[in-house]
Amino acid sequence: MIKVQNICKTLGTTLAVNDVSFDVTAGEILGLLGPNGAGKTTTLNMLVGILQPDGGTVRINEGNPCDAGTRHYLGIAPQGLSLYEELTAQENLTFLGQLYGLSAGHLRDRVHEMLEFAALTDRRKHPVRTYSGGMKRRLNMAAALIHDPEVVVFDEPTVGVDPQSRNHIFDRIEELKKNGRTIVYTTHYMEEAQRLCDRVAVMDHGRILAMDTLGGLLTTYGGAAIVKGELEPDCQLAACPGVEADRSFRFSTNEPVREVVRLSESGVAFKALQINQPDLEAVFLSLTGRSLRDD
Amino acid sequence: MKRILILSLKDLKLISRDKLGMFFMLAFPVLMALFFGSIMNFGPSGSNALKIAVCDRDRSPVSRRFVKNLQDNEVVDVDELPREDAVDSVRRGSHAGVIIIPPEFGMTAGVIWKDAPPIHLGLDPSRRAEAGMLEGMVMQAIGGLVMDRFQDPATLRPLIEDSRKEIQADDSVPLPTRVVLSTMMESLAGLIDSIEQVQSTADTAPGDMEQEAARGRGELRLASVTYIDVSRSPDPGSRAAILSKVRSGWDVSFPQAMVWAVMGCVAGFATLIVRENTLGTHTRLLVSPLTRSQLLAGKGVACFLCLMLVLTTMIMLAVGLGMRPRRWDLLVLSIASTGVCFVGLMLPLSLLGRTEQAVSGTVWGICTVMAMFGGGMVPVVFMPPFIQTLSNFDPVKWAVYSMEGAIWRGFTFTEMLLPCGILTAVGTVSLVIGSWMISRRQA
Ligand SMILES: Nc1ncnc2c1ncn2[C@@H]1O[C@H](COP(=O)(O)OP(=O)(O)OP(=O)(O)O)[C@@H](O)[C@H]1O
Ligand SMILES: [Mg+2]
Numbered sequence: 001m002i003k004v005q006n007i008c009k010t011l012g013t014t015l016a017v018n019d020v021s022f023d024v025t026a027g028e029i030l031g032l033l034g035p036n037g038a039g040k041t042t043t044l045n046m047l048v049g050i051l052q053p054d055g056g057t058v059r060i061n062e063g064n065p066c067d068a069g070t071r072h073y074l075g076i077a078p079q080g081l082s083l084y085e086e087l088t089a090q091e092n093l094t095f096l097g098q099l100y101g102l103s104a105g106h107l108r109d110r111v112h113e114m115l116e117f118a119a120l121t122d123r124r125k126h127p128v129r130t131y132s133g134g135m136k137r138r139l140n141m142a143a144a145l146i147h148d149p150e151v152v153v154f155d156e157p158t159v160g161v162d163p164q165s166r167n168h169i170f171d172r173i174e175e176l177k178k179n180g181r182t183i184v185y186t187t188h189y190m191e192e193a194q195r196l197c198d199r200v201a202v203m204d205h206g207r208i209l210a211m212d213t214l215g216g217l218l219t220t221y222g223g224a225a226i227v228k229g230e231l232e233p234d235c236q237l238a239a240c241p242g243v244e245a246d247r248s249f250r251f252s253t254n255e256p257v258r259e260v261v262r263l264s265e266s267g268v269a270f271k272a273l274q275i276n277q278p279d280l281e282a283v284f285l286s287l288t289g290r291s292l293r294d295d
Numbered sequence: 296m297k298r299i300l301i302l303s304l305k306d307l308k309l310i311s312r313d314k315l316g317m318f319f320m321l322a323f324p325v326l327m328a329l330f331f332g333s334i335m336n337f338g339p340s341g342s343n344a345l346k347i348a349v350c351d352r353d354r355s356p357v358s359r360r361f362v363k364n365l366q367d368n369e370v371v372d373v374d375e376l377p378r379e380d381a382v383d384s385v386r387r388g389s390h391a392g393v394i395i396i397p398p399e400f401g402m403t404a405g406v407i408w409k410d411a412p413p414i415h416l417g418l419d420p421s422r423r424a425e426a427g428m429l430e431g432m433v434m435q436a437i438g439g440l441v442m443d444r445f446q447d448p449a450t451l452r453p454l455i456e457d458s459r460k461e462i463q464a465d466d467s468v469p470l471p472t473r474v475v476l477s478t479m480m481e482s483l484a485g486l487i488d489s490i491e492q493v494q495s496t497a498d499t500a501p502g503d504m505e506q507e508a509a510r511g512r513g514e515l516r517l518a519s520v521t522y523i524d525v526s527r528s529p530d531p532g533s534r535a536a537i538l539s540k541v542r543s544g545w546d547v548s549f550p551q552a553m554v555w556a557v558m559g560c561v562a563g564f565a566t567l568i569v570r571e572n573t574l575g576t577h578t579r580l581l582v583s584p585l586t587r588s589q590l591l592a593g594k595g596v597a598c599f600l601c602l603m604l605v606l607t608t609m610i611m612l613a614v615g616l617g618m619r620p621r622r623w624d625l626l627v628l629s630i631a632s633t634g635v636c637f638v639g640l641m642l643p644l645s646l647l648g649r650t651e652q653a654v655s656g657t658v659w660g661i662c663t664v665m666a667m668f669g670g671g672m673v674p675v676v677f678m679p680p681f682i683q684t685l686s687n688f689d690p691v692k693w694a695v696y697s698m699e700g701a702i703w704r705g706f707t708f709t710e711m712l713l714p715c716g717i718l719t720a721v722g723t724v725s726l727v728i729g730s731w732m733i734s735r736r737q738a
Contacts, residue, residue, distance in 0.1 A: 050581045068584040076582045082575035084305070086312040098301045099583045127312075143579065 001026040001151060001182045007046050007056035016042040018206035019056070024182055026150075029173075031197030032186040033280060035290070039206040040186040041079050044153050047184065048076050060151055072100070075149035077141045079156050079186075085129040089120045089139050092128060093146050100147035114142035117172055119165065133160040141169065145176075152176065154185045158192065170195060190280040200280065202287055209287045214280075221286045222278025224252035227260060232269035240268050247271075298585055302593025303600060310563050310601060320559035320605055324552040325612060332548030332616070345425060346372045348381035348390040355401030360443055364436035365394070371432055385419050385525040388540075392429050393417040393525065404518070405440030406454060412437070414518045417525035430520060437518050455484050537676055540703050545618040547674055549609060550698035554671045554691050556605045558662035561637050562655055564598040565645035569654045591730055595638050602634045618702065625701035625711050632715040632722070633694040639722030640690065642729025646736065665691045693717045
């Protein structure tokens with residue numbers, strides 16, 4: 001569905017995107033994960049044809065996104081809110097629907113659905129400038145979906161959205177996926193990538209450092225799991241690796257559960273046990289030597 | 296095309312919700328037109344009297360009497376001026392007509408048996424309808440002289456004496472006729488004697504005399520009227536000649552205020568374009584299945600429609616106040632080419648800054664200077680010549696000029712081609728440059 005090959009882009013003096021390639025198959029959700037300034041937004045802008053790559057190609061459904069025809073299949077929820085502040089939610093959605101040439105009846109239905117999607121039905125007649133940040137975010141996503149595009153691009157769609165609305169949004173995105181939509185999703189949040197994305201590409205300094213399914217990334221880059229805890233006083237202390245004098249222990253292993261079972265069978269009794277599985281944070285740390293987010 | 300209209304309608308909706316923008320687009324220019332229109336003093340004054348310039352080259356008691364008779368008439372306002380000034384004043388439109396009293400006037404005016412005295416009239420060509428009235432007024436004043444002559448027989452006696460001597464000396468007249476005529480003159484002298492006697496004993500009712508004079512008017516030629524030509528202005532380019540076509544303050548104040556409305560629209564739309572970028576909605580439009588030229592066209596059409604709406608509203612208001620464009624078709628041509636020009640200028644102007652404040656400030660700054668030189672503040676005709684020359688490089692001047700051409704200057708289609716051509720050319724060139732700059736910035 002999406003085929004990106006070796007795209008590069010220099011903005012000003014910064015090499016914002018450096019030789020990025022990826023494919024997304026129909027019905028798949030690809031997550032782009034990276035710190036600020038990694039080049040996620042620039043990549044997406046080239047993907048939807050707003051920016052022309054300095055080198056490389058982008059194909060959507062075999063078409064060039066710079067052609068108006070190809071853009072019919074595309075919807076984007078930009079990172080910066082892009083809504084007409086003086087218009088109401090309903091007017092914003094109606095205007096965009098008209099631009100995509102939806103027929104009057106169909107448009108009415110879609111606007112209604114999208115207002116529901118954004119949970120803004122009762123505020124639909126208020127100008128957007130009177131909305132809260134989270135409401136605008138939700139409307140921003142709805143605006144991307146008004147024409148029910150096959151390929152949807154979400155650029156950090158959940159910044160500033162409260163957890164409840166966020167769950168509501170995730171459910172909707174899963175629904176989209178079920179309906180076979182192809183989605184590219186950028187985020188800083190591991191939980192989102194872990195919950196929604198089939199595959200995750202880790203970006204930094206304009207490059208994709210690694211791209212795989214979540215499990216694949218974790219096994220390749222996440223490193224070993226950490227098992228720690230405390231042993232019962234009268235058990236086989238020597239059988240367990242990494243035991244201290246105070247009977248607390250800490251060891252790393254690639255197969256923590258199997259290891260714990262094996263130890264248990266060999267007569268080790270656990271008073272307290274904690275298994276820390278590797279996560280994307282660890283993946284990122286091991287790929288870049290830096291933490292993904294400063295906070 | 297449908298998509299361009301959808302875009303334009305969205306922009307019109309946005310602009311109509313911007314209260315301050317609307318103020319500068321409509322309310323401010325209207326207030327300005329009303330203010331300047333009501334303080335500017337052009338065209339016919341409030342009184343209905345016919346304003347007449349009189350030049351008395353005779354300066355005899357009789358001609359003075361004639362002028363006084365005219366002045367006593369309430370239908371005309373009489374100003375005495377030297378000959379050239381009097382004629383010029385009609386050419387300029389300050390007076391509706393001129394009466395010139397030649398030097399020999401007093402010798403025969405009001406003497407009904409002599410040749411009618413010559414008198415020259417000139418009339419503003421646009422007021423031909425009043426020619427009859429003016430001539431009637433002249434006759435009435437001369438009729439008054441006839442009456443005066445009879446009321447003051449002393450002035451008649453030397454005339455009768457002269458005539459009698461003339462008749463007797465004239466050999467070409469057959470003797471019997473001469474006898475008859477001198478007898479008649481003698482009896483006239485006798486008649487005057489008896490009038491004098493009556494007057495000295497009792498006041499005769501002047502009404503009878505007046506009636507007689509009036510009756511006489513129908514049968515006698517009281518004056519030999521010749522018309523002089525005042526129709527051609529000596530220099531059609533002169534300020535006076537130009538301003539003579541202005542009929543009211545609205546004629547001048549509305550074109551002037553309309554360019555401010557135009558500039559309000561330009562500033563509004565230039566800001567709207569930037570706002571589209573700062574809000575990020577431009578991103579959304581770029582991703583929609585519209586080409587970049589359609590997006591630009593949408594803005595252009597919206598700005599053009601907005602201009603037409605605002606200008607039409609102002610023209611309607613002006614018409615309501617009594618402004619009467621001389622040529623509606625040319626007025627349409629004028630505002631359409633003004634629209635093209637300023638829509639074109641709006642595009643490069645919108646690139647002058649990255650924030651709304653920067654663009655709005657810069658555009659207003661530039662517009663104010665353009666308005667200053669182009670006659671948006673002081674009409675170009677009142678400017679010193681070198682600024683008038685400078686203003687030729689100012690599209691505002693041509694916009695005002697073309698609107699004035701249609702409204703009061705009485706341009707023909709051919710005369711209209713120059714300002715409208717310049718406006719369209721400026722618009723097209725800046726449209727091309729602006730589109731090029733915008734596409735370059737986006738790349
Ligand atoms: N218009 C621009 N001019 C110059 N440099 C730019 C421009 N836009 C982005 N950049 C640079 O390109 C790099 C990538 O920016 P980009 O917006 O793609 O990052 P991002 O991954 O989306 O970051 P964030 O998570 O903060 O949104 C950054 O170093 C940024 O400074
Ligand atoms: Mg970004």
